[in-house]
Every structure is written in C-alpha cells, then in structure tokens.
Amino acid sequence: MKTINGTLRLAKALLWRSRRQQGRRILLYPLGYAALILGVWLVAVYTPGILTGVTQRALERSAALRFGNVPGRVGIALVMMFMEGPYLVALFSSVAAASIAQSCVTVERSRGGLELLVSAPYSHREIFSALLLQSIGLTAATWLMLAVGFLGTTTVGLMLLGSTVHWTSAQIGLALIMPLPLAVWSNLIALLLAVRFPRATSQGTIGMTRIIAVQPAFLFLLAGNFRPDIDPMRLAEIALLSGVMGTLLVATVLFRRFRLDALLAG
Amino acid sequence: MSTLELRGVSAGYRDKLALQGVDLSLEHGLHVVLGPNGAGKTTLFRVVAGVLQPQSGTISLLGEDPHREPEAKRRVSYLMHRTALASDISVRDNLMFWSRVLGLSSADFERELERVNSELELADILECRVRTLSRGQAQRASVARALLANPLILLCDEPTNGLDPIAAEKLRYSLRLLAANGRLILYSTHNLQEASAIADNVIVLSEGRVRERGTIDFVASQLVGPRSYGIRAKTDLTPLLKRLGRPALRDGAFWLVDCRDEAELAEIVQACVRDGIMIYEARPMQNALERLYRKVNHTPGEALS
Numbered sequence: 001m002k003t004i005n006g007t008l009r010l011a012k013a014l015l016w017r018s019r020r021q022q023g024r025r026i027l028l029y030p031l032g033y034a035a036l037i038l039g040v041w042l043v044a045v046y047t048p049g050i051l052t053g054v055t056q057r058a059l060e061r062s063a064a065l066r067f068g069n070v071p072g073r074v075g076i077a078l079v080m081m082f083m084e085g086p087y088l089v090a091l092f093s094s095v096a097a098a099s100i101a102q103s104c105v106t107v108e109r110s111r112g113g114l115e116l117l118v119s120a121p122y123s124h125r126e127i128f129s130a131l132l133l134q135s136i137g138l139t140a141a142t143w144l145m146l147a148v149g150f151l152g153t154t155t156v157g158l159m160l161l162g163s164t165v166h167w168t169s170a171q172i173g174l175a176l177i178m179p180l181p182l183a184v185w186s187n188l189i190a191l192l193l194a195v196r197f198p199r200a201t202s203q204g205t206i207g208m209t210r211i212i213a214v215q216p217a218f219l220f221l222l223a224g225n226f227r228p229d230i231d232p233m234r235l236a237e238i239a240l241l242s243g244v245m246g247t248l249l250v251a252t253v254l255f256r257r258f259r260l261d262a263l264l265a266g
Numbered sequence: 267m268s269t270l271e272l273r274g275v276s277a278g279y280r281d282k283l284a285l286q287g288v289d290l291s292l293e294h295g296l297h298v299v300l301g302p303n304g305a306g307k308t309t310l311f312r313v314v315a316g317v318l319q320p321q322s323g324t325i326s327l328l329g330e331d332p333h334r335e336p337e338a339k340r341r342v343s344y345l346m347h348r349t350a351l352a353s354d355i356s357v358r359d360n361l362m363f364w365s366r367v368l369g370l371s372s373a374d375f376e377r378e379l380e381r382v383n384s385e386l387e388l389a390d391i392l393e394c395r396v397r398t399l400s401r402g403q404a405q406r407a408s409v410a411r412a413l414l415a416n417p418l419i420l421l422c423d424e425p426t427n428g429l430d431p432i433a434a435e436k437l438r439y440s441l442r443l444l445a446a447n448g449r450l451i452l453y454s455t456h457n458l459q460e461a462s463a464i465a466d467n468v469i470v471l472s473e474g475r476v477r478e479r480g481t482i483d484f485v486a487s488q489l490v491g492p493r494s495y496g497i498r499a500k501t502d503l504t505p506l507l508k509r510l511g512r513p514a515l516r517d518g519a520f521w522l523v524d525c526r527d528e529a530e531l532a533e534i535v536q537a538c539v540r541d542g543i544m545i546y547e548a549r550p551m552q553n554a555l556e557r558l559y560r561k562v563n564h565t566p567g568e569a570l571s
Contacts, residue, residue: 004427006336009366009367009369010367012366013363013366016363016366017352017355017359017363020351020355020359020363021355055422111348111350111351111352111353112346112348112349112350113350113352115312115317115344115346115350116315116344116350116364116367117367118315118340119316119317119339119342119343119344120317120367120368121336121337121338121339121340121368121369122336122339123336126336183416200295261319262319264312264317264318
C-alpha cells in the first residue's frame with residue numbers, strides 16, 4: 001500500500017509537470033494528427049479522381065461487401081473511416097507514444113532529472129512504476145484526443161453525406177478502443193529501448209527507436225489493406241488482443257530487467 | 267550517532283570500483299571533498315544520495331540506510347553541477363514540482379518557498395522560465411530546489427562549475443551560511459582557492475580511497491610534510507642560512523626555507539632581525555591545498571585551476 005501511494009504521488013507530480021511543460025500542446029499535437037487523418041479522409045472522399053481506378057474499385061467493393069448497397073462516396077467514406085481510420089489512429093498514437101517514452105526517460109536522464117528523482121525518498125520500484133504511469137498516462141491522453149477527434153468528426157461527416165448505416169456499440173467501441181493497446185505497446189517498446197540502450201537513444205538514433213516502436217500499428221495497417229478477405233471486426237479483435245498481450249509481455253520484460261542504477265551509469 | 271557515517275563502502279559501475287572501503291564519519295559544517303578526476307568524488311555523492319547502491323559496506327544518515335529505507339533520503343539533497351531543472355517552465359513551477367515529489371502540500375510549499383526565498387533572494391527569477399536564466403541564476407534556482415523541505419545534508423558536486431566569479435562567490439556565501447546554521451555540506455571542487463576559502467574540513471580522495479581528512483593545514487602536514495616558505499630580504503641570507511644548517515636556495519627574489527610550521531619560520535626571521543638583516547616579506551610559497559593536490563595527483567607541475 002505504501003509503495004502504491006508513493007508511486008501514485010510521484011506519477012501525479014510527473015503528470016502535473018508534463019501538463020505545465022506542454023500546456024495546450026498536449027491537446028494540439030494529437031488534434032493535429034487527427035486533422036491530418038481527417039484530411040486524408042476528406043481528400044479521398046471529396047476529390048474525384050484522386051484515387052487510382054484500382055483503389056477506387058477495391059474500396060467500393062469492400063464497402064459493398066461490408067456495408068451493403070451504399071452510394072459510392074458514402075461507401076468510400078465508410079471504408080476509410082472504419083477500416084483504415086482506427087489503424088491510422090493507432091499509427092499516429094504510436095508515433096506520439098514513442099516520443100513520449102523517450103522524453104520521459106531519455107530527456108529526463110540527459111538533463112540529470114532522473115538522478116535527482118532517484119535521490120528523492122522513493123524506492124527504485126516506485127520510481128520506475130511512476131515513470132511508466134506517466135508515460136502510459138500521456139499516451140492514453142494522446143490516443144483519446146486522436147480517436148475522439150477523428151472518429152467524432154468523421155461520424156458527423158458521414159451523417160452529412162447522408163449515410164444511413166447503423167453501427168452496433170461493439171463496432172464503435174472496438175474502433176475507438178483498439179488503437180489504445182497498440183499505442184501503449186509502442187510506448188513500452190520505446191521505453192524498453194530507452195532503458196536498455198540509454199546512450200543509443202540519446203545519440204541520434206531516436207528516429208530508429210521510433211520506427212521500431214511503431215511497427216505493431218504499422219503492421220496492422222498493412223494487414224487491413226493487404227488482406228481485405230479478413231473480416232474487419234475480426235482483424236480489430238486480433239489487433240486489440242495483440243496489443244494487450246504485447247503490452248503485458250514488454251511490461252514484464254521491463255519490470256524484470258529494469259535497473260535504475262544501470263540506466264544512470266549507461 | 268554521527269549525522270553521516272560510511273563504513274567500508276565500496277561502489278562502482280559494472281566491474282570497476284570507484285570507491286574502495288571508504289570509512290567516514292561527519293557532523294555538521296562545510297566539508298570539501300578534494301581529489302583528481304576519477305578519485306571517486308561523484309560516486310561518493312551518488313552513494314550518499316541513495317542513487318548508487320554500494321557493492322559492500324553500510325551508509326547511515328542519522329542511523330538509517332537510504333538504500334534500505336528510502337524515507338531516509340529526505341534528510342539529503344543532491345546539488346549537481348547540472349541544474350536538472352525543466353527548462354520550459356518557470357522556477358516556481360520547477361520548485362512546485364519538486365515539492366510535490368517530496369509530498370509537500372500547497373500550503374507547505376508556500377511556506378518552504380518563503381523560507382528558501384529569504385535565504386537565496388529568488389524574487390527576481392521566480393516567475394522566469396529556466397531557459398531564460400543565466401547560468402548563475404539557474405544554479406541559484408537549483409540550490410533553492412535542493413533546500414526544499416529543509417534537508418540536513420546537502421551534497422554539492424562542483425556547484426560553481428561554469429559560474430562567473432561573482433555568482434560563484436554568492437553561492438559559496440549562501441552555502442557557508444547554511445553550514446553555519448547546522449547543516450552538513452559536502453562540497454566537491456577542483457578549485458583550490460575556493461576550497462581553502464570555504465572549507466571547515468577537507469576530505470582527500472584518491473583512487474577511490476580516503477587518503478586523509480581534517481583541517482586543511484593538518485591534512486597538508488600529514489600528507490606532504492614540511493612546507494616551503496619564501497623570505498625576501500635586503501641582503502644575502504647565505505651566511506645566516508649556512509650557520510643555521512640550512513641550504514641556501516633561491517626562487518627569484520625569495521630565499522627558500524622548509525619549515526614544519528609558522529613557528530619555525532618565525533625563528534628564522536628572528537635570527538635575521540638579530541643579525542640586523544632587513545626583511546621585506548616572509549610567506550608560504552605554495553598554498554597548503556595546492557601542495558596537497560599536487561601530491562595526491564602525482565603530477566608535479568600540472569596547471570591548477
């Protein structure tokens with residue numbers, strides 16, 4: 001109980017400082033990503049001829065298969081929203097999550113803040129858990145802004161297009177929730193890399209760390225595009241489950257292998 | 267029970283020991299830790315701050331081991347030469363963050379801020395973002411951070427690095443006041459003038475071991491023996507020095523004599539006066555710490571800061 005209280009107190013302090021440091025940026029970055037995805041969606045739906053004939057036909061066919069007989073533009077909007085959108089949300093959340101992990105550990109370490117945290121009245125376990133909570137908390141906030149921003153706007157867009165397709169709460173829930181574990185998985189992969197290779201991640205290989213960390217979301221985005229025969233709901237379930245399993249696996253490795261003194265000495 | 271006690275502490279990184287069997291027992295006051303690069307000064311601070319787990323030995327902060335009981339770390343604050351403050355928020359926000367880390371309530375924080383402000387005069391920088399501060403101002407903010415929650419022990423690892431002379435003197439003045447108010451301050455530096463100006467006691471580290479500790483003169487006499495003094499006189503001292511059984515050595519305008527202490531030097535000066543020799547000046551030719559530092563470094567002639 002004492003450990004949990006210490007962890008929560010430290011995590012709250014770290015999150016408070018992140019909010020003070022980033023201010024409105026904490027909301028604006030994910031909304032920027034959401035706007036980017038929305039832009040792709042709008043261009044695909046409203047710009048005639050922007051898609052190649054093959055892509056156009058594939059999307060229309062996919063829409064007919066999944067949503068029945070819907071008009072061309074609405075069909076494309078639906079496919080873009082429910083079959084591409086969540087994976088794009090997952091991908092951009094993962095990119096942000098990798099940066100968050102690095103700023104929580106690498107940036108903190110390089111300015112000496114990590115050393116000071118260790119000298120504060122907390123056990124190493126409490127400090128590690130608090131850093132983890134901070135990193136996951138910021139990742140979850142990013143995902144929430146992105147998912148709500150994108151899915152909310154596209155839902156309104158679909159209504160304006162006159163879509164009459166009805167969604168079950170399971171479908172909406174899955175589309176909304178699925179990107180979260182993938183983003184947290186990326187976050188933990190980036191944390192693991194930052195912890196295991198503290199020098200590497202602070203000497204110009206940050207880009208490589210991000211590329212490695214976003215792989216889960218990227219692979220599912222590819223899977224959705226290259227295997228249209230897989231039912232989207234099933235694919236989303238697989239992605240959700242993989243995210244949860246991957247998160248647990250990396251978290252276990254982190255808890256077992258993490259040594260603050262090695263990180264400080266590295 | 268000592269405020270800070272280390273018994274047989276060995277610590278290091280991977281297979282390299284930076285501290286080897288260190289024994290120390292310290293009370294309040296300003297203790298300067300002196301030693302060449304790689305002597306183990308930062309490792310000593312990290313071990314006492316609870317940052318680096320020793321491979322053997324015990325540490326006690328008023329009877330509690332910070333590595334076993336993290337709450338004991340409340341008694342210690344660590345001031346590094348890096349400020350370790352977040353650059354994109356104000357000094358007040360940085361202090362607020364660390365007060366939250368220490369579990370202080372908002373009311374406690376305001377009280378602490380007032381106390382620290384009165385000790386360090388922070389009013390001019392409190393609302394400034396850290397990245398807009400000069401090195402000296404940022405270091406003042408960093409000292410304020412270290413003093414939150416009123417720690418008993420302050421570890422200052424080369425805190426005046428990169429500060430201009432005025433900012434460095436202000437910081438040293440603040441630290442002297444804190445030591446006078448009952449805190450134990452461990453202060454590492456390469457700057458020998460600085461060390462002689464502020465130290466109550468010196469701890470000499472070399473190759474991870476404590477070579478000597480005590481007042482500067484005591485430690486210097488223990489480690490380097492007789493001290494070289496220079497006498498500037500109107501006439502040649504060769505006959506007098508020969509009569510006293512001393513070699514007649516010169517360094518520019520000074521006649522050099524080795525003495526155990528100032529009393530022995532006074533005897534030579536008195537002999538000069540008795541012989542009617544006019545003395546212009548008599549002084550140590552090397553600062554005690556400088557001699558000590560050269561001895562510990564094993565690098566005679568190396569430039570000193």
